[in-house]
Amino acid sequence: MKKKTCSWLDSNIRGGIQILNNKIYPCCGPSKPFYDSEDLDYSALSIEELMEKRRKLQQQINEGTACQNCEQIVEKEEEDINVGPITYLSIGLFSTCNLRCRYCYFTHDELSQKLKPERTHLLPFIKRLTEHGVMKKDFSIGLAGGEPTLFEDLPETLKFISDNYEKPGMVLLSNSSITSKTKKIIDVLKDTNERFDKGLYTSIDAGTRATYxxxxxxxxxxxxxxxxxxYAKNDTFNRITLKYILMFDHSNTSNKDIFGFLSFFKEVMKYQKGIMAMTIDCDMLSKEPFDDKMIAAAGKLYYVATEIFGIEVAFCGGGLVNSTTVGKERIKLLQEYARNYKTARKPLIERFYLLLLGYSSTLNNINRLFKLYKRTIRLIKILYFQ
Ligand code: SF4
Ligand code: SF4
Structure with missing residues (x-):
């Protein structure tokens, strides 16, 4: 018999939990939080109760008393539904951050909040979830904030995950600006489980110091x-995604910023052994039209990423997302710009920038091929001669 389930609740789909400050949600959608209390103590939370709340919500969805009309609801055979172990844990226990981004959805008061000791320690909570066996062996964790490198026990937590899970995943959504913290992350991630899939997600949004x-x-x-x-030189992450959030007041849409960022991206690519990806986005708090300057800036980023760097571009996050009608229209416009830009006669300065980016990208690829060739030869030697 078919029943309803939700992708965020079902362990065979996303199976997640989202934690934001003093609230625990079943998803990142419009649902009510399971818990909402200033004094929520994550290290003392009843894990049985939390899991029971997830099962109860699943029941309410089927009774028609919760989450009606949510696009995440799907119908499945009853035996294929599993509101059980957690597949994805999204964590942001505080809003504190060392930056003050103009597009941030936290207020300056929230960003300046003094960190409470119980909110800067993640390990006790992860240990409790582990002791109760409620996380899948290949679960993923998304670490956000505020700025997640401010978790005092982040290195120990990553080590614990690496030692206690077979094939875990992690995405660190960090601004990567606190050098002392990044050094600690490099130290700990150098020696983790080979099957630990580690991703970094950092928004850059500028190509010059002044704009940043x-x-x-x-x-x-x-x-x-x-x-x-x-991070790249030390092979810290399997995947590094750099994001560019375009501002509607055109403060970061100039060629200087766009090509400056692309040159930054190219520098990282030179050292990163794993995957590099780009996310193009625009300020979701603004209601202004996605005008020609925005389209041109986004289109140039898209063109260089896909045609010159040959990398994946993801649209997720704010005003440029594949899941909304407005987002889809904007993506279509910038992709059309990129297609025309490819064959258009460009101003001399842009041709110069593109030539430089193309030249170093080709050198990178030759270097990578050479390394791959050396690795293959080494492997053949091991297989046949040792
Ligand atoms: S049905 Fe929608 S609102 Fe309800 S828990 Fe699932 S994703 Fe969240
Ligand atoms: S880095 Fe993130 S959390 Fe910090 S101010 Fe910027 S947007 Fe907000």
């Missing part, structure tokens, strides 16, 4: 660049 300072509130462009290059 204007948009993010602090002059840390150089630090961010060095930190991410260090």
């Amino acid at each position: 300072k204007l948009l993010r509130g602090r002059d840390l462009y150089r630090e961010v660049k060095n930190n991410i290059i260090n």
Whole structure:
């Protein structure tokens, strides 16, 4: 018999939980939180109760008393539904951050909040979930904030996950601007389980120091660049995604910023052994039209990423998402711009930038091929001669 389930509740689909400050939600959708209390103590939370709340919500969805009309509801055979172990855990226990981005959805008061000791320790909560056996062996964790590197026990937590799970995944949504913290992450992730899939997601949004300072509130462009290059040089993450959020007041849509960012991206690519990806987005708090300057800036980013770097571009997050009608229309416009841009006669300065990016990208690829060739030869030697 078919029954309703929700992708966020069903362990065979997303099977997640979202934690934001003092609230625990069943999903990142419009649902009511399971818990909402200033004094929520994650290290003392009843895990049985939390899991029971998930099962109860599933029952209410079928009774028609919760989440009606949510697009995440699907129908499945009853025996294929499993509101059981957690597949994805999204964690943001505080809003505190060292930056002050103009597009941030936290207020300055929230960003400046003093960190409470019980909110800066993640390990006790992860240990409790592990002791209760409620996380899948290949579960993924999304670490956000505020700024998640401010978790005091982040390195120990990552080590614990690596040691106790067979094939875990992790995405760190960090601004990568705190050098002392990035060094600790490099140290711990160097020696983790080989099957640990580790991703970094950092928004850059500028191609110059001045624009970075204007948009993010602090002059840390150089630090961010060095930190991410260090991550790449130390093979810290399997995947690095750099994001560009376009601002509707055109403060970061100039060629200087767009090509400056692309050159930053290319630098990281030079050292990153794993995957590199780009996310193009626009400020979701603004209601202004996605005008020609926005389309041109997004189109150039898309063109260079897909045609010159040959990498994947994801649209997720704010005003450029595949899941809304407005987002889909904007993506269509920027992709059309990129198609025309490919064959259009470009201003001399843009041709110069593109030539430089193309040249170094080709060198990168040759270098990668050479490394691959050396690795293959080494493997053949091991197989046949040792
Ligand atoms: S049905 Fe929708 S609102 Fe309800 S828990 Fe699932 S994703 Fe959230
Ligand atoms: S880095 Fe993130 S949390 Fe910090 S101010 Fe910027 S948008 Fe907000």
